[in-house]
Amino acid sequence: MATVARVLLDSPLPQLDRLFDYAIPAKFEGVARPGVRVKAPLRSAGRMVEGWLVELGEAEPGGRPLSELAEVVSPIELLPRRLYELARAVADRAAGSANDVLRLAVPKRMVRAEKAWLASDPPAAPGVSADAAATAAGILSTYPGLADAALAGERLAVDAPPHPAAGELRGAWADLAAALAVQTLASGRSALIVVPDHRDQTQVLEALAACVPDDAVVRDDARRSGPERFSSYLRLLRDVPCIVVGNRSTVYAPAHDVGLVLIWDDGDPLLAEPLSPGVHARDAALVRQGVESSALVFLGHTRTTDVERLVQIGFVRALPAARRPSPKVVLSATHEAESRGARVPSSAFAAAREALQHGPVLVQVARPGYSPVLVCAECRTPARCRHCSGPLRARRAGAVPDCGWCGRSAPGWSCANCSATSFRMASSGSERTADELGRAFPGVRVIVADGDHPVASVDDRPALVIATRGAEPHAAGGYRAVILLDGDKMLMAEQLRIGESCLRWWSNAAVLAAPGSPVHLVGVTGPVARALATWNHAAYARQELADRAPLQMPPTVRVASVEGTAPVVDEALRELRATVPALDATAVLGPVPQGEGMVRALVRVDYAHGRAVAEQLRSSVVAAAVSGRRRGPRSTPRTTLKVRLDVPELDL
Secondary structure: OOEEEEEEEOOOOHHHOOEEEEEOOHHHOOOOOOOOEEEEEEOOOOEEEEEEEEEEEEOOOOOOOOOEOOEEEEOOOOOOHHHHHHHHHHHHHOOOOHHHHHHHHOOOOOHHHHHHHHHOOOOOOOOOOHHHHHHHHHHHOOOOOHHHHHHOOOEEEEEOOOOEOOOOOOEHHHHHHHHHHHHHHHOOOEEEEEOOOHHHHHHHHHHHHOOOOHHHEEEEOOOOOHHHHHHHHHHHOOOOOOEEEEOHHHHHOOOOOEEEEEEEOOOOHHHOOOOOOOOOHHHHHHHHHHHHOOEEEEEEOOOOHHHHHHHHOOOOEEEOOOOOOOOEEEEEOOOOOOOOOOOOOHHHHHHHHHHOOOOEEEEEEOOOOOEOOEEEOOOOOEOEOOOOOOEEEEOOOOOOOEEOOOOOEOOOOOOOOOOOOOEEEOOOOHHHHHHHHHHHOOOOEEEEEOOOOOOOEEOOOOEEEEEEOOOOOEEOOOEOEEEEOOHHHHOOOOOOOHHHHHHHHHHHHHOOEOOOOEEEEEOOOOHHHHHHHHOOHHHHHHHHHHHHHHHOOOOOOEEEEEEEEHHHHHHHHHHHHHHOOOOOOOOEEEEEEEEOOEEEEEEEEOHHHHHHHHHHHHHHHHHHHHHOOOOOOOOOOOOOEEEEEOOOOOOO
16 A cells, blocks of 8 residues: 655635645655655645645545655654644634644744754753752742642632742843743753743743753743744754743644643733634633643733633643732822812822832823823814824823824814814823933933833932833832822723723732832722732633623633625624534624625624634635635635634724
């Protein structure tokens, strides 16, 4: 019986998301091995396409003659079987293509880096010194049972220590993550640490630098050059354990014998994959843990409703610290004697004045810039650009406003509602706040930290640090006070998860305070404020789940988005109802028009029926792609149906 190569073609066409059999020419025998990159003819299109040789098999007896492989692009087995199985499982869960997942996991091939790898010797197995192991054990001892649970491969939700690391410009959470990774490496297995951005990555790398040798740590992120990324990927293919630290695609890293996957701050939107099939790093990690039985740790200062749901059903175990420290949070409100429009209440102002005698003070604001929102001075209608209808903003006091979308200036502006020609500043950005507080505290350094003015850290000298959410720098020894402004405006956003997001933004800023230093949350009351003040994020997440369950809001249910032309969407929904009769009449919302002849529907489904819904929607995508093929000698398909599962918001 002849041996055939089963190839996954690298094509965006959904109908090609399966293995195709190809004959192996004699010249490729011994070279065409599972995992190598190949080129093969695509008979229907009359062209060569690249693909992955996934496995070798036997030809079916009596079958038609097979096309032959045209080329073996690289002799290196770049696609381990474990990575293909993970990509297949993730894609099936999300009604997507395995190729889309592999494009996220496997960097572009670099020939020079590949040749250097072939000529190099395999790295030696990294060791963990006795001192490093003892230090890691000491850190893990603050969470009773954590070390044993991680080695046993459990799924855990761990509340991060809410304070900076002693004497370091990083959070104590980074030391805890490093300790778990060091313990895993000492056991002879690899560890993956997935973080949202480079600031978090830097903290973890600094914590690891003091524990393990440099060659034991692999950095994985998009900021590196192509050759560097490909070289790091080749390092992961060695049968030698390591610690991988990177962004959301790191969850797919094909490291040797993975014993731990740690997700830091899973509520950060940067961990949500925008590219198809749009699988969140948290969900990909859950799939991977089911495939490989490695430990899975969700570490964060807050608890997302997604993780809390898993805790409630017993799929993930919450593991608290031996002591439950928390920042000193004060809910600051404007007193009767103060102006109702006062932005900084007297209590927070006094705390800042006292703290500035000893060190830096952090002030968190909602938005960057000087005045991000302008309104008509007469009728309070938002000021809009006459060219694109974008919001007008002021870059400094007395300046001509410009558009936040197209950048055009707006001299001679007049209100479209009342024709008034004057406007007022309706909000204060980071720069305007810096001006105001700079005048209130003369002689004090003022530092602005936002997207346009990135600041990684500040020293321990007195300073006012005005930072937008997520851009807060670390302070040597921690901030002597933290003031959280604009909380009421943040909570006004029309988003399902805005309460979760605000609690995460405020908590991540509060933990930058030095132990015992006050954290003032200004002008906010209600459940979110109480959760921050009591530092009981799990209770808030439980209440959110309880409130969403009767309304069938995510994450109590899975939500699929189905978008395309009206006939195609209607047919997909009809087939879905016929295939999954458990869907009730309220499961489908829409379809509603989206413009350009497209419509969109949302499908709410219980987790028990998620697999069946994903399979049927994937079948509809393939059917729509095949039926949408144009006629002609060089016909190409049209994308007439788009499906995305686990949409976080019910937004039609």
